[in-house]
Amino acid sequence: MNAVADPLLDPRTIEFDVRTDEMLVNMGPQHPSTHGVLRLLLRTDGEIVRECTPHIGYLHRCAEKIGENLTPAQYIPYTDRMDYLAAMNMNLGWSCTVEKLLKIDVPEKGRHLRVAIAELGRIASHLLGMGAYGLDLGSFSPFLYAFREREIILDLFEHACGARLTYSYLTPGGATHDLPEIVPLPPGLAQVTGVAEGTEMSWCDAVRRFLDWFEPRIEEYHTLLTRNGIFIKRTAGIGEMSAAMAIGHGCTGPTLRGSGVDHDLRRDGEEIYARHYEGYEFEIPIGPFPDAPPDAILGDNWTRFYCRMLEVVQSVSLVRQALDRYEATDGPFRIAHRWNQKLPKDECYLETECPRGQMGFGIVGDGTPIPVRTRVKSSSFCNLSVIGPLSVGCFIADVPSILGSLDVVMGEIDR
């Protein structure tokens, strides 16, 4: 994959000279850089990977079978536990699918609330993805900064719905609660902005205060990580994936856009989901980037990573717009959805843009409140399927670099 035309010019030539016995190396399932319990079986020739076989399923709970024994409303907490780093977006995906099947029309205020929540979730998820990626490559500090910021978002989510990780907040018809009127400023945010702890304001103002403080910080992450010479050496030009390969392997989200395919369901998706973002102004970052370092090429680890970082900037703007619209809109934020609502003899499938890619949910109803078939198509599952072909010909040390740039979550892959 990454072979250079002339082997003598390739710094890895020494490896080709020294033929050693092939060795099988198990990376994982408890390896810290495998982002959960993933086992990569590497067939190595010296330092070079000749074959990489992922073994998944360590977190398998057969969530689809659980979905065939519960009503859609009861299933929401299980969607939290799939992609546990972006549980809000998973709730939104499932809720939109149920709404598509039952033809539920969410009120405008509820849609703005959902955009604000989902985009904050995207920021939190990408922050963790960035921090963990730095950690994989041996840079520790960005991880601490990312967690400091993410902690504030989790505090804000806790004020909105009471949970910090598995929210079950966005439900078919809207959300469980309206956004709170008065909340104390999260302690982390009070500390970094120099405000007295316990200061109270509306939830929307607290988020605005966070965004005002957070937005200039993004430049610091770029200095720390994105434009860090060592980081560029470890990521640029490695794990190159062509657009055709990304499409063939069903890659979605930043992994697809990093390969130069202009596709984002927030803009291009089906009506029931895309209308949440109707009238919003945002850009979709797509590789190649003009400010990329000279070594970076389209579809490599660096481009995928940078794509995520630019999405954070867009999400900050989306949250601001959503909060303004939410406050300017009157009316209800949800419409009632009975938990044991009967499902029609019908079927539907919907994909939504989660931070890691296009998450698909499907329901087949048979006239009872409980679906005959619940389908969860994981975006990380498809994104992970390229790790085998991408790793061939790389150094062993590059495998965590490729894996981290795909930003997979095992809870979602194994379901």
Add this chain to the structure above:
Amino acid sequence: MSAEDLHAALRDRFGDAVRDLHAATNPWIEIAADAVPDLLTFVRDELGLQHLNDLTAADIAPRPGEESKFEGEPRLEVVYRLSDFPLTRTLTLKVVLPRGSDDDLPEIPTASGVFPIAAWHERETFDLLGVRFVGHPNLTRILTDDDWVGHPLRKDYQQPEEYGGIRCR
């Protein structure tokens, strides 16, 4: 291009291998099992639906204890969902198979030669629903362990009493 147009285009090319168009929130077209690789190649190259969103199956059979309420013939439906870039059209194809039994799994040609991602989706479908994809390069279990017994998403699946010395129930 609506589902009717896609149905007509497929009908023109493949004749009787393409069966009826079924109305639903996501309308679906029933196709013959043997036509799967050719038909998917045609859909990808000629109709431009390059993205295999999903490949799965559904076990349409009575739930345990509800046999009397079930209508129709018990069956397995293998589902292919495709779309294009940017998203303007979606297509759902289905192959209806007999349910078979553990010793005699239903068979269907693999699509892994057309879409690389189908290889993983087909392993998952084999693992959880027991569909044998003929010609698949490595049709092994993917989410459960290699020595797992049965296909968990089947309606008549019996959860084991114990697995590897651990009590399951």
